[in-house]
Amino acid sequence: MTQNPSYDAPTYDVCAVGNAIVDVLAPCDPAFLEAQGLTPGSMQLVDVLGGVFTHDIRAAGVAFDTPVLPGAATGACMINVTPDGQRTMCTFLGAANQLEAADIDATVIGASAIVYLEGYLFDPAPARAAFEAAAAAAHAAGRKVAITLSDTFVVARWRAELLAFIAGSADIVLANEGELAALFETEDFDAAAAQLAAMVDVAAVTRGEAGSVVLRGDERVVIAAVPVGKVIDTTGAGDQYAAGFLLGLARGLSLEESGKLGSLAAAEVIAHWGPRPMTSLEALAKDAGLTLR
């Protein structure tokens, strides 16, 4: 090594190799550092949102063993809720962008009465393969495949692919009326619902405060929405309807009972902030005279 740096025509002065990281600064009291066990002036490595997600979903009684992808972001969804309770979402997929067929656990799927797939997965191509793999694993084990259409824009982007998947692989479809209209390119609700029902075993279409319609073969049941004092935040309404409805089917309840479970779960979640229920579906069902076997 020479005494001086070498200067033969460098393009750059200094090339930095380090961690590209966004700083988030906040003024803080020294007592806060002490309470958090942080050494003043130090740097500590932490993980953040993934832990929050895992804790919350397990606390809700869900078995969640998805492994952490080192270095990958926990996805985040910025949800804007207007005074009418409507939610508008901006989603950063993060690690979810890397979901692929290899992540599908055929053992877990084979041990589940129903596998429930979300239409949002049609956006990233590797996730679509995961979708197909999950459906194949369910059918190989004699289980049922349910899909939700997720969002009207998702349906518009992947209409042909969704129709092909539903026709070839789905047993149960969940949709709201906007998604149904986008799928069959018609505002004629009854015609579209009948078309959907003809493609699968069971279909459930939600219509907001007008309730839902559930169909199986020639059976068609209209389910009333459960009244809510004030709609605070509709985030999670569709997911909660699906949770109740699919639980009903999985436990062998009738089509009507299953639809009622969906309505109960959806009504609970739109009456407060956030997509997680504050009252268990079991308690809601009991109050409504429904028994979960």
Add this chain to the structure above:
Amino acid sequence: MTQNPSYDAPTYDVCAVGNAIVDVLAPCDPAFLEAQGLTPGSMQLVDVLGGVFTHDIRAAGVAFDTPVLPGAATGACMINVTPDGQRTMCTFLGAANQLEAADIDATVIGASAIVYLEGYLFDPAPARAAFEAAAAAAHAAGRKVAITLSDTFVVARWRAELLAFIAGSADIVLANEGELAALFETEDFDAAAAQLAAMVDVAAVTRGEAGSVVLRGDERVVIAAVPVGKVIDTTGAGDQYAAGFLLGLARGLSLEESGKLGSLAAAEVIAHWGPRPMTSLEALAKDAGLTLR
């Protein structure tokens, strides 16, 4: 497909395959949705912090062409700043956790007078390999290798490895006095500084308001700190000292001039919030009578 789901002893009711995402909810005015071009009730895919980082670092005049890792998180550092200006950091590495030797661009390093490596990279094993690859690429091109010790805890964790790297591969070392003490396990500043100077071409040790000491062979220059009205936030002080000092060396300035550039840059950044300079080093140097060739 049968009319009913199959129920032979499933362990789970429903297995969900979808995006595991943390919701962040906020009340919002309908006008906000309109201003942002968002369709009420829809879901839109977005990317977030990576774009902010890229914009900011380029706006600071840095060439930044690091490709985006799909699905990986932009790292984030939560920085708590106490009223004395001290900063305490909790770092989520995110995508930085995946830095590996293959990411090192030997062409860029060969086109730079100095490659500057941060000691923080000793924590993830693949980054350490990147570190070695960057040093090898610099030397192969006749360039200089600088390293900062980054943090006393990093030094404590990787003392032997850092000493081996410095002895074998570093031309220039930057450290603060705490890191220097941790490296040589002594509170005797002069002895530790002399030990460090004997291992490399150039060493610079910062001492907060006591300024810095820069050493090259038998040369030892004490650089005064540039006075600051009020220290607001020391975040970035060490990085800015390094920026000024290494720029001086890269441009062929004397050891003393290089140290002064470091002091000027550090003083500027601790007088305001955040790690990015608000006044260019060129302007600071000009005011101080230093010319950047």
